[in-house]
Amino acid sequence: MAELNSLAKKILQIRLAQMMVNENYKDGQFKVPIHLAFGHETFAVAINEIMDDEDKLILTHRNIAYNLARLEKLRPVMDEYFLKSTGLDSAKSGSMNLINPSRGLIYTSSILGNNFSVAVGIAMSLDIKRKDGITIVLGGDGSLEEGSFHESILMFKSLNLSGLLIIENNEWSMATKISERRIHIDLETFAKSYNVKYVKLSGNNPLDYIQKLKKLKDLSKKSNELICIEVIVNTLGDWIMTNDQNPDGKFINYHAGPAPTVDVKACPALIKENNSDPIFVLIDLLGVDELNKISDKIRNELEEEMK
């Protein structure tokens, strides 16, 4: 229970920190485009929990949850978004390329699929330097359509490099559902054709994620092999758009920019009342009273930090 409580704090910290970013975003205070990651908090915390000092994390433009998880602070991230010299990367990266090398987060890319091959190079560098670390690279389901996804798996396997290749599948690519644009890609079959072990994760249970990811990381390191993990996420913050073309309203899945329907005052930072929201899962695990208590504490700490 103590472990779950500690994880809940971390998950809520990322949720509330993003909500505070979102409030500034709604006020039009940022010049840089930010891709919020409501709904990705539990997986980000799980990745943070399994990372050791020499591990390397390679992300996409939707890196906010992971940056917050690795840093455990909001101010430097917020300052970076405001392009202040006190920002996490001294205002050199903004949002989509934000990195934190001291915490192993060494590359992020806004170009779909670009980061997979960079990850192969980083995995090779760990091998050359005989480091104990592992490379963890994340991409979205849209990146499966890029040639570099195929090329990079081929290279990981041909070079016998360890690594976790993680696909965050939210079934959306910008403003369209994946099924509106292309045929289904069976990632398990795809991975199998390269003799890559495939594992699917879902449910937003932090203990479950951490336990499974730890095992997979150990297996990858031990056997010098790539493991492909598909994690089902719902990028929260959708809204209904009503205009002349859509008088009855059209469902808009969140992609980037402010999330107009997400309210920082929500208790305990809940957005969706189902398992796609990590906070809903925590309520289920810890009870709403306990979660409200933690949420209030974190909220106060973040407000104090941002004063």
Add this chain to the structure above:
Amino acid sequence: MNYIELVNNLLKEQVSKHEQLVIFGQNVSAGSCIGGMTRGLSIPKSGRIINSTNSENSLCGFGFGMMINEVSSIFFMKQLDFLLLGIDHLVNTFNVIRNHENNASFTIFPIVMDNGYQGLQSSSNNFADFCSIARIKGYTITNKIDAEKIISSKLISPGFRIIAISQRMFKDEVIIPDELIYVNDENDVFQYNVGSDVTVVCFNFSFPYGKQIVDSLKENNLKCSFFNVNSTTPTNWTKIVDDVSKTKKIIILDDSKSENLNCYSLLNDISDKVVLDKKIILKRNLDNTNWLDPIDDKMDINLQQIVNDLIE
């Protein structure tokens, strides 16, 4: 010794000195070893030589990925055309890396297919375009002196660059200039002769043509200053501008097929400071009727006409 033997010898010498170096590329250690370019490369045991997949885009990302984590590498590539697949990394990934401190080296070492008759594809010789797109340092290897200077100073040194060699010159006896008069700090502007009658400046892989012109002018008692610009993006060419301000005459050669030639940047800088008495620009005359055809990639140079032009 021919051009590719010289390049191969210089590469062998350099790579043997560096620990934790990764050399990669298709056929880099098999088959013809990329036309002999990488034959017999040997590196300390702490490094790796990888006969890689064909995935040029990802191979560029691979090199940058190693660079991010401070491991140096060289990517040898059969054709410059293949590097078109890696443009994303040349621009986007490199931008991220150069915005942060990094001491590793990453060099892409392609062959420019400028030997002609390749067909509609496999004939891009627009090396400057690759470098210009993201202000990448690029170096051409054209003779014994620049090969030694550039490969020894740039092949493995902090940062990213592209060093290109010419397929057209592969089997030719390597040109050995009489002497090196001057080279700038960046090792990308070389001067081989000093003269008061005309300044000859070569770009891309036009050095052999420039050498012919200089020799021909010499036979006609015309004294030339002879420069080669080995960089493909504007560089410190003050020495050239100063020289032209004395001779007031310039011959510029550029054998790239690009629409945007680096030599125009030099001419622009010169026009700010010097009123020229004579300006001869020798570049590829490509019109829509033949530039896509599988034809000879050589420049047509009328030496006698150049001499006559200058004597007039």
